[in-house]
Amino acid sequence: MLALQVLWLLPGPAYAHPLSQGSLNVTVYPDHISVRVRVTVEEMTVTNRLTSPDAAPGPFGAMESASYEQHAAYLAQHIQVLADGKRLSGGVSKVDPPADAEPKAMDMASYELLYPIPANAAHPHQIELRSDVLTEASIGGGMKWDASYVVQIAQSGSSPRLELLTSSKPVVFECDWSPGSTAARSAASSPDRSQVFKEYFFHGIGHIFNLEDPGYDHLLFVTALVLGATTLWELFTLVTAFTLAHTITLTLAALNLVHVSERVVEPLIALSIVFVALENVVFPRRSHGWLRLGVAFFFGLFHGLGFAGALLQAMQGMNGSVVLVAIIAFSIGVEVAHQMVVIPLFACLKLARKTRSDEGSKRRFSVAIQRFGSAAISLAGLFYLFIALRLSFSGAG
Numbered sequence: 001m002l003a004l005q006v007l008w009l010l011p012g013p014a015y016a017h018p019l020s021q022g023s024l025n026v027t028v029y030p031d032h033i034s035v036r037v038r039v040t041v042e043e044m045t046v047t048n049r050l051t052s053p054d055a056a057p058g059p060f061g062a063m064e065s066a067s068y069e070q071h072a073a074y075l076a077q078h079i080q081v082l083a084d085g086k087r088l089s090g091g092v093s094k095v096d097p098p099a100d101a102e103p104k105a106m107d108m109a110s111y112e113l114l115y116p117i118p119a120n121a122a123h124p125h126q127i128e129l130r131s132d133v134l135t136e137a138s139i140g141g142g143m144k145w146d147a148s149y150v151v152q153i154a155q156s157g158s159s160p161r162l163e164l165l166t167s168s169k170p171v172v173f174e175c176d177w178s179p180g181s182t183a184a185r186s187a188a189s190s191p192d193r194s195q196v197f198k199e200y201f202f203h204g205i206g207h208i209f210n211l212e213d214p215g216y217d218h219l220l221f222v223t224a225l226v227l228g229a230t231t232l233w234e235l236f237t238l239v240t241a242f243t244l245a246h247t248i249t250l251t252l253a254a255l256n257l258v259h260v261s262e263r264v265v266e267p268l269i270a271l272s273i274v275f276v277a278l279e280n281v282v283f284p285r286r287s288h289g290w291l292r293l294g295v296a297f298f299f300g301l302f303h304g305l306g307f308a309g310a311l312l313q314a315m316q317g318m319n320g321s322v323v324l325v326a327i328i329a330f331s332i333g334v335e336v337a338h339q340m341v342v343i344p345l346f347a348c349l350k351l352a353r354k355t356r357s358d359e360g361s362k363r364r365f366s367v368a369i370q371r372f373g374s375a376a377i378s379l380a381g382l383f384y385l386f387i388a389l390r391l392s393f394s395g396a397g
Contacts, residue, residue, distance in 0.1 A: 024079070024165065026153040028175055030123045033081050033088065033115040037072070041103045044071040050137040068097045072111040078133045079149075079165075081115040083124035088115035127153070129171040148203075162322065164199045166206075196322055197329040204333020208341070217269050217384065218303065218334070219341060224276040224377050225296060226342045226349070227370045228287030235346050238296045239338045245300025247331040251324070253305065265305045266388040272299035273381030280374035284367055 022039035048070055069092070076090040094112040097103070117124060133147035146167075152160035153173045163171040208218055222239055229235035252258040276295060280287050349369060356362040 021148050021150075023150045024129070024152070025160070026127075026129065026151060026173075028124070028127055028153070028155045028173070030177070031117050031119075033083070033117070033127065035079065035081065035090070035113040035115065037075055037079075037111045037113060038108050039071070039075075039111075041098060041107050041109060044068060044109055047071055047074060047134060050134060065095065065097060068095050068109050068111070071109075072113070075111065075133065076113045078131065079113070080130040080132070082128040082130070083117055083121070084126055085128075086121075088117065090115040123175065123177045125175050125177075127173045127175060129153070129165055129173075131165050131167050131170075133167070135167050162196050162199070162326075164203055169206075193322065193325045196325050200326040200329035201333040201336075204330040204335075205337045207330075207334060208337035216380075217273065218338070220273045220377050220380055221276060221299070221303070222338050222342050223345065224273065224280060224374055225292075226345050227373045227377075228276070228280045228284070228292060229346065230288060232343070232346060234288065235342055236339070238293060239342055240335065241293050241297040242300040242303070243331060243335040243338060245297045246304035246334065247327065249301045249304030250327045250331065258305070260305050265302055267385060268299075268302040270381055270385035270388050272302060274378050274385060275299070277374040277378035277381055281371045281378065284370050287370075 022037060022043060025036040025038075027034045027036075044067065048067060051074060052070065072092040072095050076092050079090070081088045081090060090113050092111060093114045096110045098107040098109055100107055129151065131147060131149065135147075149165040151163040151165050151171050153163060153171065154160040155175055161173065163173075165171050222242065225238045225242070226235060229238060249258060276287075276299070279292075279295075286292075349366075352369070353362050353366055356365050
């Protein structure tokens with residue numbers, strides 16, 4: 001009954017990874033701001049479908065140039081550029097669809113957006129980028145779309161700085177128009193790797209703890225691992241194996257060695273939640289040891305692929321070492337977030353177990369908590385699996 005109520009409340013299809021991602025190449029000139037946007041065909045079609053009732057259904061329902069122009073115009077309104085605190089009016093100056101007449105989901109389109117600075121205004125000292133892309137689109141079940149953009153921003157003639165733009169995290173850039181500064185900027189090094197590490201470390205944590213759109217799939221999976229673990233060391237190794245596998249697939253995708261359609265990946269992610277949870281319910285004594293470690297690692301590979309595609313497409317063109325720094329930092333952030341969830345939860349379960357008087361009642365209490373909690377997680381996993389399979393077979397989103 002609970003599962004039916006949840007499905008009834010769902011207004012539309014959604015994956016366990018409701019992500020919309022791309023890249024922005026921002027150049028600051030004295031009289032205007034140029035924003036070069038690179039997005040996937042999939043992002044274009046999903047955004048159009050979510051924000052326009054007249055959009056064609058499915059990811060490839062309408063490939064004519066008007067679809068790209070519609071998306072570019074939407075981004076010009078929802079990627080906000082402020083100069084010294086004043087919002088600039090943006091417009092689309094160029095739209096370049098993918099070269100392929102029948103583009104695939106991960107093929108890239110590019111747009112050039114221009115934000116003129118008023119003629120009577122001084123050269124801007126501070127540029128701020130904000131995004132409310134897809135914030136008006138509701139998924140259901142309390143989830144929001146997570147639109148994020150890898151930003152390379154620089155004054156004309158200088159090397160770019162790497163930032164991450166999300167609906168909750170703006171990008172602020174300080175300009176320097178003093179004499180001789182152009183030459184100094186031109187000699188600047190590539191994006192500061194320590195800054196990249198910091199950005200993506202906190203992005204990894206935010207991927208799990210975003211209050212508007214937490215990483216439900218990760219939280220459900222690692223919670224199922226907690227319920228099956230008997231020692232803190234066992235739990236630590238399980239979560240670390242999961243994160244390690246996540247990192248491997250991110251890295252392979254960054255090197256263009258692996259690409260798996262999300263129509264395959266997303267059902268497998270949902271299935272991983274169901275599998276681990278049901279194993280706790282049906283075979284609680286088998287949810288330990290090397291077999292469970294292998295399960296955590298195996299399914300971690302697919303969780304990594306679920307995040308990799310659009311993010312790494314957005315990173316195309318960046319220096320390879322910078323991309324690897326970003327991946328490592330992101331993965332460490334995810335691992336830290338996982339441990340911040342599982343260790344307190346494990347400690348609470350241990351304390352609750354100690355309230356029982358003898359070993360027999362402690363064992364029965366542990367099994368009951370494991371089975372009851374895992375049954376609830378398996379229902380949530382079935383909810384995700386139903387949605388993912390519906391999308392995969394219907395060709396939606």
